[in-house]
Amino acid sequence: MFEPLSDELFSRFRELIYRETGIAMKENKRILLANRLRKRVLELGLNSYDDYYR
Incomplete structure (x- = not known):
């Protein structure tokens, strides 16, 4: 099961996209x-949103 997108990571992705x-x-x-x-x-065979953000 994939973990939900945390508030912190959602904010970080939002900032990156902007x-x-x-x-x-x-x-x-x-x-x-x-x-x-x-x-x-x-x-990409990664395990989490955090792995992708890095």
């Missing part, structure tokens, strides 16, 4: 972001 693209991710996009990140994490 800094790199200028796109502001609101709280209501949390599930969308988590689902897309989970797909990418699994494709």
